[in-house]
Amino acid sequence: MEIGVEQKEIITESKKMVKKRVYRELISGLLFASPVLLGFLIFVIGPVLYTVYLSFTKYNIVSAPQFVGFDNYIHLLSGKDAFYYPAVKATFYYVMLSVPAGIIFSFFIAILLNMKIRGRTIFRAIFYLPVIIPLAASSIIWLWLLQPNFGIVNYLLETFHLPTSLWLSSDATVIPTLILISLWTTGNMIVIFLAGLQNIPSHLYEAFEVDGGNSFQKLFYITVPMSSSIIFFNTVIGFINAFQTFVQPYVMTQGGPNKASYLYVLYLFREGFQFSNFGTSSASAVMLFIIILLFTWIFFKFSKSLVYYEGQEDRK
Structure with missing residues (x-):
């Protein structure tokens, strides 16, 4: 028609x-x-x-940027800068320990806060409260608490006849101490884990109990696999945030002692705003972006074999 x-x-x-x-x-x-x-x-x-x-220029704010090509990158990678590789080493040491510690700590705290106990709302608020406190303020408080000579932490250890520590004043203990302090601000991770745990179907636990499963088996065969996507998310975010840690070492250690806590962003900040080498500082910022991008790509590359998504069998 x-x-x-x-x-x-x-x-x-x-x-x-x-x-x-x-x-x-x-x-x-x-x-x-x-x-x-x-x-x-x-x-x-x-x-x-x-x-x-x-990052491709020589720039000190006073004069106009002068194009120097890859000189800034060569300067960093060749080891001519005495502070760059110590900063990279300290940062990787901090990241590789703090992220797993934060994931494990926040996950098990979330499991405890998910239990049906009296006053759990108050406990949830207590564990989230440190996130609200500004990092600079909490860093100063921790600096006082961990002072080797008159800090309250060493005082309590002496009271109970336990060994004391130099905490932030020793090369060997400064990074582990910063990692312990980082657990203070895992409230966001705990909340995300808690939300994920509450979405796990209760009938899975009930069926497992009928089959004779105990608490540890439920943890490893139900809770962890069903929370793998949340663990993956918090791990990626944790790595990104850990590589950019700045406030705690800046306030508490200034990169010391002996550059042991001279983390990457602290180096980047000082290179730019203290020494006015904005070209080198920008180059180190670009390299940090590449490092974070590479780690994120690696995580997503292996996520399919490590992360379980509900209903993924139906999509195959």
């Missing part, structure tokens, strides 16, 4: 109206999203691109 001229005109007019409506909706959506989009472009993408540009 052939379409008449009038029908063709109606169809053409309808298509025009649909295109106009889609166009208007697109414009309206962009207008509503423009504050976020502009903020992202101006305050995120813009500085990132400018940092990449500065």
